[in-house]
Amino acid sequence: MVATPRYDAIGVGYSATRREDPDLRARLHAALGDARTVVNVGAGTGSYEPTDRHVIAIEPSDTMSAQRGSRRVPAIRASADALPLRDKSIDAAMAVLTIHHWDEGQERGVRELCRVARDRVVILAFDPEVVAEMWLVQDYMPEVADLDRRTAPSLETLGGWLEGEVSIESIPVSRDTPDWTLMSFWAHPERVLDPEARNGTSGFARLSDDTVQRVVTKVAADLASGEWDTRHGHLRDQTEYDGGLRLITAQFATPVTSE
Numbered sequence: 001m002v003a004t005p006r007y008d009a010i011g012v013g014y015s016a017t018r019r020e021d022p023d024l025r026a027r028l029h030a031a032l033g034d035a036r037t038v039v040n041v042g043a044g045t046g047s048y049e050p051t052d053r054h055v056i057a058i059e060p061s062d063t064m065s066a067q068r069g070s071r072r073v074p075a076i077r078a079s080a081d082a083l084p085l086r087d088k089s090i091d092a093a094m095a096v097l098t099i100h101h102w103d104e105g106q107e108r109g110v111r112e113l114c115r116v117a118r119d120r121v122v123i124l125a126f127d128p129e130v131v132a133e134m135w136l137v138q139d140y141m142p143e144v145a146d147l148d149r150r151t152a153p154s155l156e157t158l159g160g161w162l163e164g165e166v167s168i169e170s171i172p173v174s175r176d177t178p179d180w181t182l183m184s185f186w187a188h189p190e191r192v193l194d195p196e197a198r199n200g201t202s203g204f205a206r207l208s209d210d211t212v213q214r215v216v217t218k219v220a221a222d223l224a225s226g227e228w229d230t231r232h233g234h235l236r237d238q239t240e241y242d243g244g245l246r247l248i249t250a251q252f253a254t255p256v257t258s259e
């Protein structure tokens, strides 16, 4: 049984600022290939979940599940490290921006994805070392880099848990993405001043109130003085940025057999 899902506390209002990015959706769906049955693990509010395939959603948090809306399949309350599915019972398993929340169940969870999937596993994760280089993390909230290094597996570690032929692709974050992850703040320092935008990111939501207040006060001051634009203003002219997002695909030798 799942103990006190973190997102019951930090997932309130998630769907307001974390809307699906159409380009990212297209990339994820291409990575799923011709899989006709898909399990979405850490499914959250349903972003990036295919609607043209048979989908099973796994989500431990009731708060997240309640935001899925009536168009989405209901999510099964379960955890990645004990998927309620038989071995090789589904074409593809996907996990989007969720593994860093699996705590001590990360390796088991990734191995579970491989156990239940016949054809492939598709993961969207991030490289904690690249995230650490973003101005917001490096200059204002190094606590997030520390947290990421403790909670997000390196790509090498993740690759070691996977089976089959593993490929890794960098996914840039577009300036206008509607999915306001912490990485999406790269061109929008003003978002730091918006509590709804902040709370939609686990980076901010997992910091203490004092730390968040320190960050907000400093970013506000640097915006008002022009300091932020002096140091990072060139970013306002960029259309996309490598914030560390990585699409990881593990392709198994066994072909899709579902009919």
Ligand SMILES: C[S@@+](CC[C@H](N)C(=O)[O-])C[C@H]1O[C@@H](n2cnc3c(N)ncnc32)[C@H](O)[C@@H]1O
Pocket: 005, 006, 007, 018, 041, 042, 043, 044, 045, 046, 047, 048, 058, 059, 060, 061, 064, 078, 079, 080, 081, 095, 096, 097, 098, 101, 102, 105, 202
């Ligand atoms: C940042 S949200 C991502 C949600 C969704 N995949 C998306 O892209 O919008 C992380 C999700 O992982 C879920 N999660 C946390 N621990 C989990 C676990 N042990 N097993 C499965 N999902 C988990 C959370 O409840 C939350 O819904």
